[in-house]
Amino acid sequence: MANVQPPRLYNIGPAASIPGQQCMVANRLGASIDIGEAIISEAPLVHMRVGVLIRNFDFNTWMKRPTTRPKIQRKFDGLTPAQQIAFLGLHPTGPGATVQQKFFANAFSEESRYTLGENPTPLQRNVTSLLVFEEISMINHSCLPNAVFAWDSERGLATVHATQQIPHGQEILIEYDCDMTFLPAATRTPLILQELNFQCVCPLCTAAINTADSDNRRTQLQVLDTAIDTAWRHYRAGTWQTNVTDLEQKQFVPMVNEYYNLLEAERIMDIRLVDALVKAATISQNVFRHKEKAIELLLKAIYWCVTAYGDTGYFLDRHDLQLGRILRDVDMTT
Ligand SMILES: [Zn+2]
Structure with a gap:
């Protein structure tokens, strides 16, 4: 008998809150995704090393380096035609959007091993490489997330697990940047725009609920x-x-x-x-x-x-x- 894959727990579709952008939506018909369930496990489209270990890595500075642009282009050129199509489907998708802009908008950073009880607070950004995913990169940020991203460098796989019950049709959301978590909304929202280059549309940042x-x-x-x-x-x-x-x-x-x-x-x-x-x-x-x-x-x-x-x-x-x-x-x- 053929190996039957379990049905996917998600769909990729247009984001209701951000016009022109995609998102990942919970898709277990008639039921929620449970706390602790693995929503997706995915190998990266692009895995780019940026150094053995860069302390307090600043993504914006790295992107502006003259060597970065050709480096990203070479990675893109090395993809298969199908992977290139998937990469080009990533945000931003408007006319004239470059490979570099897509990389910038979709990369996750791989950080050094987190040793329980031994990390400094706040966490230092000890980045070793950057990762872009065909599907996980479609997941949007929220300051009130319902899922968490993790990178398994030994298997070369990223996972996203639900940390809340996620009803059918609800968007799956993760927190992109841990450095800003403990800031009040009035400080955090402009900082997200400045550092991560997007306007957070979560209920706190849009003041849809009392902050x-x-x-x-x-x-x-x-x-x-x-x-x-x-x-x-x-x-x-x-x-x-x-x-x-x-x-x-x-x-x-x-x-x-x-x-x-x-x-x-x-x-x-x-x-x-x-x-x-x-x-x-x-x-x-x-x-x-x-x-x-x-x-x-x-x-x-x-x-x-x-x-x-x-x-x-x-x-x-x-x-x-x-x-x-x-x-x-x-x-x-x-
Ligand atoms: Zn927010």
Whole structure:
């Protein structure tokens, strides 16, 4: 019997909110895509190396370099005719739109490995290569996403997993740039236009809903993000007892719980969530000897890791190993 492919969970079609632009829409007839489901898994059309590791990579500066334009052209020329047609179908599609403009509008950056509990905050942009996809590049940005993008460099595949229930016909949306997440809408919206060259049409950026609650949560998230990171650095450096006040120590786990609740309210269900939970679990057990709390936090971390990055292959292996290491580091004997 022939190998039957499961039906696709999405369609590519015109975006209702952005005239002339395509988008990806949930397409499970009569039902939603569930939280944690893999919506798409796709190999890139173009995979361009930009360096071994570029710290604080600035895409706009890179695009303006004189060597960039011919480099993109050579990549395009190396595609098969069918791939070239797919590439030319990417936004912008108006007359005179160049290969470089399409690359600029559709590239995802591959960033260096994210090691749980070890990354600086805010995340540095350690970019190693740029990726353009025939279908994933059709997914638009929202500051209130319902899905998350991940790149598996070992299999050469990108995945997008649902982080919210997505009803049939609803647009699938991801967050493009993590650096701007915690800014209030009035600052974030113009920055998205300036840095990413598009006007965000999400409910927050268009003020279709009141942004005050979201702005407060994001401002608080930024404060918590810094506080968690500072406490974590002291824990790792062995300066927890001397540099973290009693009050701050007592507040550490409640602070991470608050961070979790605020991220959930803002629909930011990505690696930042997993990272904060792992830090809190480690400190709960190793500092406070609170085993039940540590296990509860680790289970939440594993749940979101599998939800956002899938239950097979690279991401689970990678984060599982890290979670396994942390579990070993967490002294469960008391
Ligand atoms: Zn927005």
